[in-house]
Amino acid sequence: MNPLKRLGRRRASVLSLLAVAALVTPGAATAAPDAVRASTLGAQAAQSGRYFGTAVAAGRLGDGTYTGILDREFNSVTPENEMKWDTIERSRGSFNFGPGDQIANRAASHGQRLRGHTLVWHSQLPSWVSSIRDANTLRSVMNNHITQVMNHYKGKVYAWDVVNEAFADGGSGQMRSSVFRDVLGTGFIEQAFRTARSADPAAKLCYNDYNIENWSDAKTQGVYRMVRDFKARGVPIDCVGLQSHFGAGGPPSSFQTTLSNFAALGVDVQITELDIAQASTAAYANTVRACLNVARCTGITVWGIRDSDSWRSGENPLLFDRSGNKKPAYQSTLTALGGSAAAQRTGAPSPRSATALPSSFRWSSSGPLVAPKPDATHRIAGIKDPSVVYYNGKYHVFASTASPSGYNLVYLSFSDWSQAGSATHHYLDRTAIGAGYRAAPQVFYNTQQRLWYLVYQTGNASYSTNPDISNPNGWSAPRNFYSSMPDIIRQNIGNGYWVDMWVICDSANCYLFSSDDNGHLYRSQTTVGQFPNGFTNTVIAAQDSKYALFEASNVYKVQGSNQYLLLVEAIGSDGRRYFRSWTSSSLAGSWSPLAASESNPFAKSSNVTFPAGTWTRDISHGEMIRAGYDQTLTIPACKLQYLYQGKDPNAGGDYDNLPWRLGLLTQTNSTC
């Protein structure tokens, strides 16, 4: 095949809607193993290593209903007012730790963690502090307060809200006016964190604020810039607290994006003061899910136990009613945490899920994370077809570079997605992989051979190997999997192209899947021992009309189940790219539809939200973020993430000159 044959092709046309049908014959659904389910919020949160806490008022600790719920449900507490400046140091140098100690000691004796709230805040601040006008005086007063309070609670407080609510509401994105900012300047926050670190190096140091949950808000962006700057300059900060005092609608749709974007800066995130007007079940569940979907979201605190305990009690925003009964939002919160109140109450066995993956999907997309970095010898229009593994603390991404003058490969690595855009691009045409048509890479580690494999298309299905994925110069020259195009492909390819080779192995065999841009998915087979040689027995693994089963197929093993997942890229009736999905109980088996239609797609612009702006209407060629990196291509069953190519919806013209960029989808309807 002429390598350049792939170039200058593919004009998406308007197509008819696709039928939802099994590609071959339906396979048996596979039951997932039971999850362990707990019956209280704290115990269930603990199963994913998180805490579930509440604000506690010292004045209510004599109320048996209150403490009964507190000790049954919560494994973290935050003093609601007792560690604030106006309680602890009402007059200069005179410290009153009584109410704070009452809560701290009780928490310790009940095995609950303690969040310290709060050291530096413009509110609940005694007037002797807010009236200071001399910077040196205020600095020493602030540092002394931080040091004395942290020393007193050393070893008892897990995380401190070092500075609370320092940013202004509205559109400025700047710090609010306060005695601290006005007298010490904006550097007071840095000063407070540095003092806090030296006072108690073991405590986590958090910045805490409200109205920073919606990603695009100026206030969120202001706090984000500060945290990014702190991390860049080594100012000590460990966590960001998002208070999450929500209206009846619950969290903004970008909430998870906000959590993950902060987390990507290298800090933990915590939901620190959750309450939601009218406490709808969905609003609570959405909040919990957002946290669970972000690995560094380490815990959730609700701001009070019963509605009658709340600072906004008129809005009934909490999980327990005035009598201490569980409200519907309690159940939805527990369920979202993965627990099952019903099963525990009735003593019935936990329900088994019929399949490890849901049958429909919802996603939130990042903005474009990776764009081409042309240099003097690489004039590149698009970066495409990413393959990604997380290995040794880094994401390793391989992708096609596209331009009207040809396709080749590029490699980049970075430790978190916030750095993807600034990573160095290593052009692999400068390595033994060489120049000429190379595209659509797939990377994995072969555990038997202790070698990384990069599979790609050259007209044939080709591969290179490398003992060290992080060394772009370590790749071997291309070798082909086949001596020539298998007959069955030659007979069915029509006017299509042989593209998008994909290798996956089970414990006995390796399979090589490929597409023909003509409605066929092919599968060849060899043994694990013979790999990479011996691919034969090529068959049609799935077929449909040309645009319904176009290209870019991925096949994965779903972790913790006997299920395999097939994704194939289709072209929709709107001419836009999207993914369909099927499952099978074996790699050589038949594929049953999962989310396989244009109206229930695996991933299409219609089931993806774009909190940072709709930058693409194509969800095109990409790869799942895997649970591992070996030849089994195992993905998690929960909280899927998919790295894909998208482009400006208004871009047109030559296919090979389109401005493809890489973006990341994060599943928002994961049920586990």
Ligand code: 9MR
């Ligand atoms: O819940 C607290 C309430 O009892 C106090 O009267 C109030 C005083 O400002 O503070 C409440 O807690 C606040 C928290 O400390 C910081 N974020 C906002 C909370 C609700 O106002």
